[in-house]
Amino acid sequence: MAKVYIPTMLQTLTGGVKQIECQGRNVRQIIDGLEAQYPGIKARLVEDGEIRSNLAVAIDGDVARMGMLERVGETSEVHFVPAIGGG
Amino acid sequence: MTLSNQVLSEVEYNVVGKRPVRPDGVDKVTGRAQYGADVKLTGLLHAKVLRSPHPHARIRSIDTGKAEALPGVKAVITAKDLPFAALSREELGGDYNRLKFASDHMLASDKVLYKGHPVAAVAAVNAHVAESALALIEVDYEPLEAVVDVRAAMRDDAPLLHAELRTSSMGEIGDKPSNVAAHLSYEKGDVEQGFGEADVVVERELTTASVHQGYIEPHNSTAFWNTDGQLNLWTSTQGAFAVRAAVADVLRLPVSRIKVTPMEIGGGFGGKITAYLDAIAATLSQKAGAPVKQLMTRAEVFEASGPAPGSWMKVKVGAKNDGRLTAVQLEVAMDAGAYPGSPVMQAMTCAFACYDVENGKVDGYDVVVNKPKTAAYRAPGSPQAAFGVETVMDELCQQLGLDPIDFRLLNAAKEGTRRIEGPVARRIGFVECLEAARDHDHYRTPPEGENSGRGVAAGYWMNRGFQSSCVITVNFDGTVSLIMGSVDIGGTRASIAQQAAETLGIAYEDVKPMVVDTDSIGFTFITGGSRTSFATGLAAIEAAESVKAQMVSRAAKIWDAAEDDVEYADGAVRHKSDPELRLGFKDLARQLATTGGTVAGQSNVDPAGEGNSYAVHLADVQVDPDTGKTEVTRYTAIQDAGKAVHPSYVEGQIQGGAVQGIGWALNEEYYFDNSGRMMNPTFLDYRMPTSLDLPMIDTVIVEVANSGHPYGVRGVGEVPIVPPMAAIANGIHEATGLRLRSLPMTPGKILEEQWERNGG
Numbered sequence: 020m021a022k023v024y025i026p027t028m029l030q031t032l033t034g035g036v037k038q039i040e041c042q043g044r045n046v047r048q049i050i051d052g053l054e055a056q057y058p059g060i061k062a063r064l065v066e067d068g069e070i071r072s073n074l075a076v077a078i079d080g081d082v083a084r085m086g087m088l089e090r091v092g093e094t095s096e097v098h099f100v101p102a103i104g105g106g
Numbered sequence: 107m108t109l110s111n112q113v114l115s116e117v118e119y120n121v122v123g124k125r126p127v128r129p130d131g132v133d134k135v136t137g138r139a140q141y142g143a144d145v146k147l148t149g150l151l152h153a154k155v156l157r158s159p160h161p162h163a164r165i166r167s168i169d170t171g172k173a174e175a176l177p178g179v180k181a182v183i184t185a186k187d188l189p190f191a192a193l194s195r196e197e198l199g200g201d202y203n204r205l206k207f208a209s210d211h212m213l214a215s216d217k218v219l220y221k222g223h224p225v226a227a228v229a230a231v232n233a234h235v236a237e238s239a240l241a242l243i244e245v246d247y248e249p250l251e252a253v254v255d256v257r258a259a260m261r262d263d264a265p266l267l268h269a270e271l272r273t274s275s276m277g278e279i280g281d282k283p284s285n286v287a288a289h290l291s292y293e294k295g296d297v298e299q300g301f302g303e304a305d306v307v308v309e310r311e312l313t314t315a316s317v318h319q320g321y322i323e324p325h326n327s328t329a330f331w332n333t334d335g336q337l338n339l340w341t342s343t344q345g346a347f348a349v350r351a352a353v354a355d356v357l358r359l360p361v362s363r364i365k366v367t368p369m370e371i372g373g374g375f376g377g378k379i380t381a382y383l384d385a386i387a388a389t390l391s392q393k394a395g396a397p398v399k400q401l402m403t404r405a406e407v408f409e410a411s412g413p414a415p416g417s418w419m420k421v422k423v424g425a426k427n428d429g430r431l432t433a434v435q436l437e438v439a440m441d442a443g444a445y446p447g448s449p450v451m452q453a454m455t456c457a458f459a460c461y462d463v464e465n466g467k468v469d470g471y472d473v474v475v476n477k478p479k480t481a482a483y484r485a486p487g488s489p490q491a492a493f494g495v496e497t498v499m500d501e502l503c504q505q506l507g508l509d510p511i512d513f514r515l516l517n518a519a520k521e522g523t524r525r526i527e528g529p530v531a532r533r534i535g536f537v538e539c540l541e542a543a544r545d546h547d548h549y550r551t552p553p554e555g556e557n558s559g560r561g562v563a564a565g566y567w568m569n570r571g572f573q574s575s576c577v578i579t580v581n582f583d584g585t586v587s588l589i590m591g592s593v594d595i596g597g598t599r600a601s602i603a604q605q606a607a608e609t610l611g612i613a614y615e616d617v618k619p620m621v622v623d624t625d626s627i628g629f630t631f632i633t634g635g636s637r638t639s640f641a642t643g644l645a646a647i648e649a650a651e652s653v654k655a656q657m658v659s660r661a662a663k664i665w666d667a668a669e670d671d672v673e674y675a676d677g678a679v680r681h682k683s684d685p686e687l688r689l690g691f692k693d694l695a696r697q698l699a700t701t702g703g704t705v706a707g708q709s710n711v712d713p714a715g716e717g718n719s720y721a722v723h724l725a726d727v728q729v730d731p732d733t734g735k736t737e738v739t740r741y742t743a744i745q746d747a748g749k750a751v752h753p754s755y756v757e758g759q760i761q762g763g764a765v766q767g768i769g770w771a772l773n774e775e776y777y778f779d780n781s782g783r784m785m786n787p788t789f790l791d792y793r794m795p796t797s798l799d800l801p802m803i804d805t806v807i808v809e810v811a812n813s814g815h816p817y818g819v820r821g822v823g824e825v826p827i828v829p830p831m832a833a834i835a836n837g838i839h840e841a842t843g844l845r846l847r848s849l850p851m852t853p854g855k856i857l858e859e860q861w862e863r864n865g866g
Contacts, residue, residue, distance in 0.1 A: 024528045027293040027467075028276040063277030067200070071277060073288060073451065080529040081714035084571075098528035101290060101451030101470075105570050105635025105824055106319075106376020106482030 300433025323372025412481020559840025565828025636821025715814020
């Protein structure tokens with residue numbers, strides 16, 4: 020199962036749990052899995068069906084280019100990180 | 107290459123890593139290159155923008171009647187002419203605020219939010235008539251209290267810029283209006299425990315001023331509508347597709363009805379991603395029925411295009427007596443200007459990325475203030491964070507009696523280091539940069555002269571990938587055309603052509619790179635984020651691989667051989683078992699016309715695997731105790747480039763970034779009067795360093811290959827602006843004993859610190 024790191028600001032929804040294992044083959048399924056365990060967390064991560072505009076998902080260190088459709092491996096690490104561009 | 111520039115190469119290639127002449131160089135130095143200001147169309151009108159004299163005011167009314175009646179005036183527009191004016195909150199739903207901000211940024215509707223905010227625009231037969239017409243537009247303002255300081259704007263009693271803006275804390279929306287648009291927080295480990303374990307803790311507050319990118323070419327745009335409703339734009343931009351998207355958004359047009367042609371660009375540094383003029387020129391052109399060109403003056407560039415944000419930071423670091431870090435913490439607030447969107451997230455991500463520490467916490471706040479909306483500026487957010495973190499780390503070293511490079515080597519991020527926001531670093535070259543700095547002649551030679559000191563600082567930028575497209579067509583004379591959508595700012599025609607030539611095994615001179623419009627190539631993200639040589643380079647490599655496969659197929663056809671029996675190597679195709687059958691690239695190209703026509707390779711990429719960039723800078727300074735003036739006497743910048751595709755241009759990027767950072771450190775700032783008006787919107791009063799102010803910037807290119815790219819390429823353009831401010835601050839401390847915690851470190855500030863220390 021993928022290892023999902025819960026962002027600090029959402030740990031109030033997980034009772035302080037910082038990291039959980041979650042089943043899912045893509046980001047959408049991972050987030051649905053999180054929501055099933057911790058209701059309300061999806062709304063904090065997703066807006067209009069997409070990852071919130073100031074957030075990105077990193078799978079094994081790479082920012083997901085396909086958003087909710089990005090593949091997640093069996094042993095992947097999943098992080099919700101700030102969405103950033105450059106100059 | 108000069109003797110003061112070194113390249114520490116691990117791998118040599120035939121074309122990649124060499125220093126050929128850039129394809130656009132001669133045209134640029136002989137005045138032949140076509141910039142936005144050079145665009146001339148039949149019946150061209152000229153536009154001017156009326157801008158707010160107030161930093162914050164309500165617009166009661168705008169009367170354009172007299173301006174419209176002026177002979178020679180062909181069109182006058184206000185926010186009422188933009189589509190947003192006709193759209194209801196019900197129609198836009200959750201998109202209302204976003205589109206209002208985008209539309210009001212082009213032309214203010216109900217409020218002006220900074221001095222220079224556009225309120226109306228005129229197109230006329232020439233610029234003088236347009237300017238005269240501006241004076242006839244009557245705007246009735248209700249001036250409001252302004253706030254330009256980021257900390258002041260965060261207070262509960264601060265004047266509010268947007269009545270409906272509420273703080274978003276990772277999706278949780280605040281219950282009352284606020285100038286704080288967003289708050290984000292990340293933590294790793296347990297910082298309280300980490301600080302508890304420390305033998306030494308240093309905690310400081312620091313501030314930085316707003317600074318401008320200072321590109322030499324002002325913003326410009328020319329718009330013209332075809333009779334079929336197709337909008338054409340010629341503009342100076344870092345991303346033609348970004349302009350297309352922004353104009354489509356504000357004018358509510360499908361992107362397919364807009365063609366953007368990027369002209370040559372006279373500098374951008376992140377400041378030419380935002381489309382300031384294009385929607386205005388397009389709306390004027392539509393109303394006038396003629397092409398419209400608009401150019402900003404230098405004052406408009408300063409007052410109405412995005413500076414890098416001012417910031418406030420509190421940095422806390424703790425370490426054991428042996429120098430091992432136990433905990434780090436940063437609280438940072440950045441001003442976004444008039445609308446949300448400062449690079450505070452980048453500041454949070456970059457702040458401690460040089461360090462491997464168990465316990466860390468970062469909090470960031472995105473805050474609106476009455477300044478022009480901030481724009482990206484070279485590693486946006488990272489220089490401010492590095493000024494805070496690297497000066498506090500220097501103070502920690504001083505308290506522990508440690509050499510600053512030894513301290514950083516002890517705590518350096520390396521492959522496997524988990525960053526505070528979570529992801530783990532891949533192969534990075536920070537340790538190699540530190541070792542190159544430690545071993546450099548500069549570091550082994552004491553600073554010269556009285557009142558002199560040396561500062562060391564490090565910097566990080568993550569670099570980016572994003573989407574790029576390339577097409578390579580083989581010409582019958584054996585050259586290839588390399589077509590791309592990446593605007594060339596820093597020599598990317600050359601760096602991408604080199605990668606194509608290397609992959610094809612042909613001469614660099616046989617690759618003809620060209621940057622084309624949005625209708626002529628697939629979507630390509632901006633030239634920015636230190637991505638272009640990496641991502642568009644990858645697209646060129648893939649397109650070249652496609653060409654190679656097709657050349658193999660064509661040779662097999664000519665020789666009546668199986669494709670599996672033919673291979674491509676060293677710029678030629680050959681039969682694997684018959685040495686008689688061999689065709690060089692040019693020889694085969696000459697036969698394409700009679701064997702099926704041309705060969706073209708095409709590629710669209712959206713790559714992962716961008717390698718992170720690290721830099722270490724050494725700055726020697728001499729401070730005049732009587733005047734407080736700081737002179738930079740020696741400067742060396744060390745950087746991991748992965749593989750420097752064109753070392754001269756990498757050195758140019760490093761030197762340019764360092765110089766911009768030195769200006770940011772010592773001179774540059776937006777200076778506001780008490781009412782929030784910028785007082786120095788000229789290059790005379792906004793003092794950027796010139797070649798007369800600085801020594802040669804020596805460079806060392808370290809090459810630790812990025813495994814995400816076939817030639818090991820990492821982005822290089824941004825990280826060199828990250829360390830200079832801290833390096834110079836640390837040098838000033840060594841020279842004077844003073845800790846400067848506010849940028850810029852002007853002579854006045856140094857004298858004040860000196861007087862305070864000396865008791866007046």
